[in-house]
Amino acid sequence: MWLRIEPRPEPSRLMRYLSPLLAVALMLTCGMVLFKVLGKSPVEGFKVFFLQPMADRYGVAELFLKATPLMLCAVGLSVGFRGNVWNIGAEGQLLMGALAGGGLALHFPASQSPFLLPAMFVAGALGGMLWAAIPAWLRTRFNANEILTSLMLVYIAELVVSWLVHGPWKDPDGFNFPQTRLFQAKAIIPVLVEGTRVNAALLVAIGALVVGWIFMNRSFLGYQMKVSGQAERAGRYAGFSARRTVWLGMLVGGCCAGLAGVSEVAGPIGQITEHISPGYGFAAMIVAFVGRLEPVGIFFASLLMALLYMGGEQAQQYLSLPYSISKVFQGLLLFFLLGSDVFIHFRLRLVRGRK
Amino acid sequence: MAPGLLSAILFATVVAGTPLILTALGELVTEKSGVLNLGAEGIMSVGAVAAFATTIHTGSPLLGVLAGMAAGMAMSALFGFAALTLQANQVASGLALSIFGVGLSAFIGKPYESQTLNSVPPLPIPLLSRLPLLGHALFEQQALVYFSWIMLGLVAWFLYRTRWGLALRAVGETPVAAHAIGYNVLRIRYLATLFGGAMAGIGGAFLSVFYTPLWVEGMVAGRGWISLALVVFATWRPLRVMLGAYLFGGAMITQMFVQGSGLRLDIPAQFLSALPYLATVLVLVLISRNRSTIRLNSPASLGQPFMPDT
Numbered sequence: 001m002w003l004r005i006e007p008r009p010e011p012s013r014l015m016r017y018l019s020p021l022l023a024v025a026l027m028l029t030c031g032m033v034l035f036k037v038l039g040k041s042p043v044e045g046f047k048v049f050f051l052q053p054m055a056d057r058y059g060v061a062e063l064f065l066k067a068t069p070l071m072l073c074a075v076g077l078s079v080g081f082r083g084n085v086w087n088i089g090a091e092g093q094l095l096m097g098a099l100a101g102g103g104l105a106l107h108f109p110a111s112q113s114p115f116l117l118p119a120m121f122v123a124g125a126l127g128g129m130l131w132a133a134i135p136a137w138l139r140t141r142f143n144a145n146e147i148l149t150s151l152m153l154v155y156i157a158e159l160v161v162s163w164l165v166h167g168p169w170k171d172p173d174g175f176n177f178p179q180t181r182l183f184q185a186k187a188i189i190p191v192l193v194e195g196t197r198v199n200a201a202l203l204v205a206i207g208a209l210v211v212g213w214i215f216m217n218r219s220f221l222g223y224q225m226k227v228s229g230q231a232e233r234a235g236r237y238a239g240f241s242a243r244r245t246v247w248l249g250m251l252v253g254g255c256c257a258g259l260a261g262v263s264e265v266a267g268p269i270g271q272i273t274e275h276i277s278p279g280y281g282f283a284a285m286i287v288a289f290v291g292r293l294e295p296v297g298i299f300f301a302s303l304l305m306a307l308l309y310m311g312g313e314q315a316q317q318y319l320s321l322p323y324s325i326s327k328v329f330q331g332l333l334l335f336f337l338l339g340s341d342v343f344i345h346f347r348l349r350l351v352r353g354r355k
Numbered sequence: 356m357a358p359g360l361l362s363a364i365l366f367a368t369v370v371a372g373t374p375l376i377l378t379a380l381g382e383l384v385t386e387k388s389g390v391l392n393l394g395a396e397g398i399m400s401v402g403a404v405a406a407f408a409t410t411i412h413t414g415s416p417l418l419g420v421l422a423g424m425a426a427g428m429a430m431s432a433l434f435g436f437a438a439l440t441l442q443a444n445q446v447a448s449g450l451a452l453s454i455f456g457v458g459l460s461a462f463i464g465k466p467y468e469s470q471t472l473n474s475v476p477p478l479p480i481p482l483l484s485r486l487p488l489l490g491h492a493l494f495e496q497q498a499l500v501y502f503s504w505i506m507l508g509l510v511a512w513f514l515y516r517t518r519w520g521l522a523l524r525a526v527g528e529t530p531v532a533a534h535a536i537g538y539n540v541l542r543i544r545y546l547a548t549l550f551g552g553a554m555a556g557i558g559g560a561f562l563s564v565f566y567t568p569l570w571v572e573g574m575v576a577g578r579g580w581i582s583l584a585l586v587v588f589a590t591w592r593p594l595r596v597m598l599g600a601y602l603f604g605g606a607m608i609t610q611m612f613v614q615g616s617g618l619r620l621d622i623p624a625q626f627l628s629a630l631p632y633l634a635t636v637l638v639l640v641l642i643s644r645n646r647s648t649i650r651l652n653s654p655a656s657l658g659q660p661f662m663p664d665t
Contacts (some may be wrong), residue, residue: 029526142644144639148639153636322461342441
């Protein structure tokens with residue numbers, strides 16, 4: 001008896017949607033084993049990591065708060081990924097969006113205008129797009145690989161943030177801490193549910209999901225992206241511009257990541273610091289894949305990813321495990337997803353007798 | 356500039372370039388077989404933490420390096436299983452490996468964050484290390500620096516002067532033809548991937564055991580990604596990897612150069628730290644702008660899965 005992988009005559013639609021669930025199940029199993037190996041009770045670990053964060057109203061609100069930037073980044077990235085545009089620099093675009101939007105807040109410390117906050121979001125979107133335009137331009141003009149350039153720009157964006165909060169933008173009354181002044185009240189996103197931190201940026205994120213859905217499923221441009229991504233030559237023969245695919249994929253990704261940056265600095269943080277994002281831009285890639293590059297899937301996947309972040313905090317607090325355990329789970333999830341995805345195109349077959 | 360300072364700068368350049376040479380050489384061999392492993396950053400991170408922890412517990416840097424190498428191979432085997440056996444998308448699998456490796460290394464390394472190792476004394480080469488100017492910079496280095504040169508020669512010799520090197524390149528160019536004349540494409544790709552992982556693991560070990568020598572989360576700081584860019588810069592040729600690595604090594608130590616030169620330059624430290632990343636972007640642009648350079652030199656089947664018997 002012998003297991004063989006063989007191609008399916010047609011890709012399985014069922015497996016396409018089952019695969020993320022399978023990946024989550026495998027991640028959970030692996031997590032339990034990990035807890036066991038670390039000398040913690042797997043049941044206890046599971047409770048602390050996956051149930052406790054959602055135990056009360058505040059916890060659920062925090063879940064949506066953390067899911068907001070993930071949703072935004074992931075829906076933007078999914079547009080590019082569909083067109084085979086590998087923007088892996090959403091983290092940097094998020095930071096630049098935070099700087100552009102936050103910079104506006106710092107520039108108008110006394111403004112009472114109701115347009116300040118919307119203007120910050122616009123500035124954030126532009127900041128993210130500007131940062132994403134660099135790899136897009138380098139790719140279309142000079143053929144430079146966008147994976148490496150977009151990633152290098154993450155490091156540069158981090159250093160720009162660090163320079164600003166240590167230098168020109170440092171709060172003069174801040175006891176020399178590397179952070180800016182706190183944003184004024186008009187520059188803070190209003191809270192949605194009293195007594196929690198979940199804010200109106202969630203609505204922006206859900207709006208982005210809706211727009212993303214319409215773009216991908218109902219617009220000709222979205223269709224062109226999909227064709228170019230799945231069959232590059234077919235796209236070329238049909239006269240779809242490869243340049244436009246790159247530009248569009250990058251700019252949409254940068255725009256959404258920039259919005260996510262504003263949602264953080266004008267939301268739970270309330271100022272610009274060196275720690276704007278705990279890797280949301282990278283985690284969003286996993287969200288996009290687990291969500292099958294579809295807005296509905298991304299919605300749920302971002303909640304799951306937010307849960308992993310919160311579980312990490314809980315595990316640090318109650319199980320005295322390092323916070324980075326959530327990154328281990330994130331990586332495992334993506335690996336298991338890629339593994340499970342094999343069964344979309346292939347199936348296992350039991351073969352009798354020898355090879 | 357004082358000769359002492361120049362010698363010190365050359366020395367630091369060589370040190371900073373060594374992990375890049377090691378990792379990029381490994382990645383070059385992997386890519387020559389048609390496999391694009393974007394996981395170098397994750398492999399280096401895990402290699403660094405494995406080597407550091409092992410050296411702390413055993414007191415032996417050699418065992419540390421071996422542990423880094425083994426960890427690197429284990430990581431690349433994980434990638435190989437996803438991308439070669441299961442034929443998952445190579446770009447996505449590599450990204451997964453990077454995210455996973457960076458996270459895993461932070462997780463494992465937490466207890467070691469406050470610890471430091473004794474610095475390992477260098478291994479001067481008799482006579483040569485006495486040479487003026489270059490002696491100290493080139494021949495009073497850690498053993499792994501010499502190792503990187505030896506590996507450079509071995510890789511070049513293997514790829515272009517041996518039958519198995521030819522087979523590996525054939526697999527990277529036209530796996531179908533290599534398969535047809537009886538080479539086991541998947542096995543060769545696995546071996547090349549494992550070699551790449553071992554080298555990146557050693558590169559990580561060099562960072563944590565010899566270079567710093569300590570472990571902090573995120574200490575690899577993009578060197579894995581820069582190594583990937585180096586392979587493109589080198590147009591997949593081993594000797595140019597060394598040239599590129601020392602160029603980047605130089606970019607990484609500009610801070611020291613500026614401080615040492617005594618120039619009163621009012622440049623923010625962050626700008627100097629950004630130089631290697633800027634240089635990477637610049638170099639990619641310069642090399643890639645000529646499309647035919649890339650097309651002629653990159654392995655033809657790079658990143659494409661191969662399934663025998665279909």
